[in-house]
Amino acid sequence: MRDESGVSVSIRDVAQSAGVSMATVSRALSGRGNVSERSRLRVLEAAESLGFVPSYNASSLASGRTRNIGVMVPTVSRWFFSSVLEGVSKTLLEAGYDLTLYNTGEQAGNRQSVLTDFLRRQRLDGVVAVSLELSPKEVAQLLRVGRPVVGLGGPIEGAATLHIDDFAVARLATEHLLGLGHTDIAHLSGTAEFERDFALPANRRLGFEAAMADAGIPVRPEWLVATDFTIPGAHQAAKRLLAGPARRPSAIFAASDEMAIGAITAAQQLGLHVPYDVSVVGIDGHELGGMFGLTTFDQAPARQGADAARMLLSELESDGAKPQSRAIEPEFIVRTSTAVPRSLR
Amino acid sequence: MRDESGVSVSIRDVAQSAGVSMATVSRALSGRGNVSERSRLRVLEAAESLGFVPSYNASSLASGRTRNIGVMVPTVSRWFFSSVLEGVSKTLLEAGYDLTLYNTGEQAGNRQSVLTDFLRRQRLDGVVAVSLELSPKEVAQLLRVGRPVVGLGGPIEGAATLHIDDFAVARLATEHLLGLGHTDIAHLSGTAEFERDFALPANRRLGFEAAMADAGIPVRPEWLVATDFTIPGAHQAAKRLLAGPARRPSAIFAASDEMAIGAITAAQQLGLHVPYDVSVVGIDGHELGGMFGLTTFDQAPARQGADAARMLLSELESDGAKPQSRAIEPEFIVRTSTAVPRSLR
DNA sequence: CTCACAATTGGAAACGCTTGCAGATACTAC
DNA sequence: GTAGTATCTGCAAGCGTTTCCAATTGTGAG
Known part of the structure; x- marks a missing residue:
C-alpha cells in the first residue's frame, strides 16, 4: 500500500x-x-x-487464502438478482472479504469463459453461484475450481444450495386462488432464459397444474401463457389474455412478482379492477408488491444472499463441515390483489 | 490452477x-x-x-498489474445503478478483467472502510466510482489509492468523469411542458440519500426553477415536493399531490423515471388519465418507461457504464493519456405521458 | 568467412507476504 | 536451584509469476 x-x-x-x-x-x-x-x-x-x-496479492500467494469470494449471476439488472447480490455483498463487506462479480449475461459463451478461465485464476476462496442452471459438464467445471461452492436458486449437484421449493410454492399459490372460490384460473408462466434456466418456470407450472388437477379443474390451454420474466413482457401477455373476445379468467397466478405486476398494470389499463374483476397472485416478495397490493409468497432474496454468503464463510473459516443444502420457507403475504371472484359475491 | x-x-x-x-x-x-x-x-x-x-495473484505481485478493476456503487438494487454495473461488467468481462464490487450501501461507515481499507489492498489497477458524492477528504482518500479513477454520475475533483448536465436536462424537461402550454407544473424532486448525493437532485430542481423563472411563472411551494428516488416513494408523494383538495397541477416534472412512474401509477389509481388530466415527464430512460408511455430524457446508463470502463482500460493499456471528462447528451424520447393541457384543448 | 547487431533464451532476483523451524525467554512445579 | 513446558521471536524458505541481465544463437552485410 x-x-x-x-x-x-x-x-x-x-x-x-x-x-x-x-x-x-x-x-x-x-x-x-x-x-x-x-x-x-x-x-x-x-x-x-x-x-x-x-498487499492481499502477496498475502494470498503466501497463504493460499485470498479473502475474496466470486459471485456468478446471470444478470444484475433484475430485481431478484440485484437483491441477492445486495445481501451477498453486504455480508462479505462486513466480513472484510472482497467480492468479485461474474455477471455472465445472456450468452453461454460468457458463462463458459467464466467457468474455464476467470474462476480458475486462483483468486477465490469460494464461489456463490446464483440461479445457474448448469449442464453436468459445467457443474464439473465449476467444482474443478477446487473451492467451496454455494448455489442459490438452482440445484448444483455436489454443492450446498439454498432454494425454495418451486413446485410446492406454486401449488400453494394456486390453492389460495382455488380456496377463494376461483375456478377460471390462468397461469402466466416463465420462459427459459439465459439459454438454460428452465427448471424454475417448469416447476412452478407443474405446481399450478397439480393444484388444478387435485381440484378436478381442467386447465384451459389458452390460459397457460408463457412469457419472459419481466414486467413489460408479462404486461403484454396479460393484455392479450384479458382483452381478447374469449372468456376471461377470474384469476391469474403469475410465476413471479414482476409478471404479476405486469398483469396488474395490464388489467388496470384495460379498465378492469383488481381484485374485483381479476385476482392476481405472484411469487417473490418484490419491493413494488406493496404499491400494487400484490398478494405473494415472499422469498426474501436479499436474506437468501446473505445466508448463502454466511454458509460459504462458515465453511471457509471453520475449515471443514460442508454446509447443508436448505429449502427456504417463503412467507405468504396477503394483500389486496386477490379476492373472492365476482361470480360468488 | x-x-x-x-x-x-x-x-x-x-x-x-x-x-x-x-x-x-x-x-x-x-x-x-x-x-x-x-x-x-x-x-x-x-x-x-x-x-x-x-495464478493472477502471483502475476499481480510480480508485475504490478492486477487485471482487476474496482467498482464502487451506493447500491445495486436500483435501476440506474444496476444498469451502470451491467455496462461496466460486460465491458470488463470481455476485456478479460476481473471486477471487484464495492457496494457501499447507505452507511457512511462502509464507504469509509472501502476507501481506507478495501481499495488499498493492492488488488486493483483502477476504480470506477459510480454516483459518489464525496467529501474533499474522501476524494483525497480515493486518489491516494494511486490508481486511475473514472467517476460516473458525480463530480470527482482530480478524476475523469462521465455525467449528464443535470441542470440543463431538467431545464429542457420543464421547457417541454411549458412548450405544450402547461403553467401549473409541479416538480417531484429527490432527497439527499446515501448520506450525501445532494448535488443531483439539487441541480435538477434548479434547472426546473430556472425554466419556470424564464417563463415568468412563479413556482408554488406546495408543488415542489421532495421524496426519495424510488417508485413507491414518489407514488405516495404524487398521491398526496394529486388527491388533495387543493388545486391540482396539470403537469409533473419528476426528477427521475422511477419517480415519474410512481407519479403515473398514482394518477391512474386516482382515476386520472395520463396525459389528459396530468402530463408527466422524467429523466433517465428506465426500462419500464415504454410500458407507461413515459416521455423522458434517456441517459443510457448501461452505455455510460461501458464507456467509463473503456475510458479506464484505455488509460491503463495505453499507459499514459488521462482520459477527458465528458458530458453525455441524453436522448429526448417523446411518448404518450405528455400532452397539451386540458384547459387548452 | 568475419563482424556487428538483432533475436532468442535461461538463470535468478525480485514482488510482499506467511509459516515451519529452531533458538531464546518466561513460567511452573518440584 | 533444576527440569520441563509453554510462549515468544527471528531466520529463511517458500508462494507462482515477471523481468533484468547476460549468454547464446541467428542474420545480413561486407
Missing part, C-alpha cells in the same frame, strides 16, 4: 518502525500465532501510524 | 512439458518479449493440454 506521499509501505517498514521482525508483524496483524502483548501493541501502533494495509 | 485431477499446475509444469524455461513460457503467454514462433507454439500447446491458467 501507499502512504500519503504515494510511496508504498510494506510489512518491512512496519517491522522496522516497531523494532520487531516481519514475522512478528505478520502474526500480530493476522492474529494467528503467539505474540506478546507488548509486541502486538507496538506493531499495531506502527501499522496505524504508517497507514499500512497489507 | 488445477488440472482435472485437482492437482495444481504451474508455469513450471508448462515449461517442463514444452521443454523451455519458465521465462520463455511467461513471455510466450503474455505476448511481451520476443519468443520464436517454434517455442511459442510448443508453449501454447503444452499450456492448452495441461489446462494451465496462470
Whole structure:
C-alpha cells in the first residue's frame, strides 16, 4: 500500500518502525500465532501510524487464502438478482472479504469463459453461484475450481444450495386462488432464459397444474401463457389474455412478482379492477408488491444472499463441515390483489 | 490452477512439458518479449493440454498489474445503478478483467472502510466510482489509492468523469411542458440519500426553477415536493399531490423515471388519465418507461457504464493519456405521458 | 568467412507476504 | 536451584509469476 506521499509501505517498514521482525508483524496483524502483548501493541501502533494495509496479492500467494469470494449471476439488472447480490455483498463487506462479480449475461459463451478461465485464476476462496442452471459438464467445471461452492436458486449437484421449493410454492399459490372460490384460473408462466434456466418456470407450472388437477379443474390451454420474466413482457401477455373476445379468467397466478405486476398494470389499463374483476397472485416478495397490493409468497432474496454468503464463510473459516443444502420457507403475504371472484359475491 | 485431477499446475509444469524455461513460457503467454514462433507454439500447446491458467495473484505481485478493476456503487438494487454495473461488467468481462464490487450501501461507515481499507489492498489497477458524492477528504482518500479513477454520475475533483448536465436536462424537461402550454407544473424532486448525493437532485430542481423563472411563472411551494428516488416513494408523494383538495397541477416534472412512474401509477389509481388530466415527464430512460408511455430524457446508463470502463482500460493499456471528462447528451424520447393541457384543448 | 547487431533464451532476483523451524525467554512445579 | 513446558521471536524458505541481465544463437552485410 501507499502512504500519503504515494510511496508504498510494506510489512518491512512496519517491522522496522516497531523494532520487531516481519514475522512478528505478520502474526500480530493476522492474529494467528503467539505474540506478546507488548509486541502486538507496538506493531499495531506502527501499522496505524504508517497507514499500512497489507498487499492481499502477496498475502494470498503466501497463504493460499485470498479473502475474496466470486459471485456468478446471470444478470444484475433484475430485481431478484440485484437483491441477492445486495445481501451477498453486504455480508462479505462486513466480513472484510472482497467480492468479485461474474455477471455472465445472456450468452453461454460468457458463462463458459467464466467457468474455464476467470474462476480458475486462483483468486477465490469460494464461489456463490446464483440461479445457474448448469449442464453436468459445467457443474464439473465449476467444482474443478477446487473451492467451496454455494448455489442459490438452482440445484448444483455436489454443492450446498439454498432454494425454495418451486413446485410446492406454486401449488400453494394456486390453492389460495382455488380456496377463494376461483375456478377460471390462468397461469402466466416463465420462459427459459439465459439459454438454460428452465427448471424454475417448469416447476412452478407443474405446481399450478397439480393444484388444478387435485381440484378436478381442467386447465384451459389458452390460459397457460408463457412469457419472459419481466414486467413489460408479462404486461403484454396479460393484455392479450384479458382483452381478447374469449372468456376471461377470474384469476391469474403469475410465476413471479414482476409478471404479476405486469398483469396488474395490464388489467388496470384495460379498465378492469383488481381484485374485483381479476385476482392476481405472484411469487417473490418484490419491493413494488406493496404499491400494487400484490398478494405473494415472499422469498426474501436479499436474506437468501446473505445466508448463502454466511454458509460459504462458515465453511471457509471453520475449515471443514460442508454446509447443508436448505429449502427456504417463503412467507405468504396477503394483500389486496386477490379476492373472492365476482361470480360468488 | 488445477488440472482435472485437482492437482495444481504451474508455469513450471508448462515449461517442463514444452521443454523451455519458465521465462520463455511467461513471455510466450503474455505476448511481451520476443519468443520464436517454434517455442511459442510448443508453449501454447503444452499450456492448452495441461489446462494451465496462470495464478493472477502471483502475476499481480510480480508485475504490478492486477487485471482487476474496482467498482464502487451506493447500491445495486436500483435501476440506474444496476444498469451502470451491467455496462461496466460486460465491458470488463470481455476485456478479460476481473471486477471487484464495492457496494457501499447507505452507511457512511462502509464507504469509509472501502476507501481506507478495501481499495488499498493492492488488488486493483483502477476504480470506477459510480454516483459518489464525496467529501474533499474522501476524494483525497480515493486518489491516494494511486490508481486511475473514472467517476460516473458525480463530480470527482482530480478524476475523469462521465455525467449528464443535470441542470440543463431538467431545464429542457420543464421547457417541454411549458412548450405544450402547461403553467401549473409541479416538480417531484429527490432527497439527499446515501448520506450525501445532494448535488443531483439539487441541480435538477434548479434547472426546473430556472425554466419556470424564464417563463415568468412563479413556482408554488406546495408543488415542489421532495421524496426519495424510488417508485413507491414518489407514488405516495404524487398521491398526496394529486388527491388533495387543493388545486391540482396539470403537469409533473419528476426528477427521475422511477419517480415519474410512481407519479403515473398514482394518477391512474386516482382515476386520472395520463396525459389528459396530468402530463408527466422524467429523466433517465428506465426500462419500464415504454410500458407507461413515459416521455423522458434517456441517459443510457448501461452505455455510460461501458464507456467509463473503456475510458479506464484505455488509460491503463495505453499507459499514459488521462482520459477527458465528458458530458453525455441524453436522448429526448417523446411518448404518450405528455400532452397539451386540458384547459387548452 | 568475419563482424556487428538483432533475436532468442535461461538463470535468478525480485514482488510482499506467511509459516515451519529452531533458538531464546518466561513460567511452573518440584 | 533444576527440569520441563509453554510462549515468544527471528531466520529463511517458500508462494507462482515477471523481468533484468547476460549468454547464446541467428542474420545480413561486407
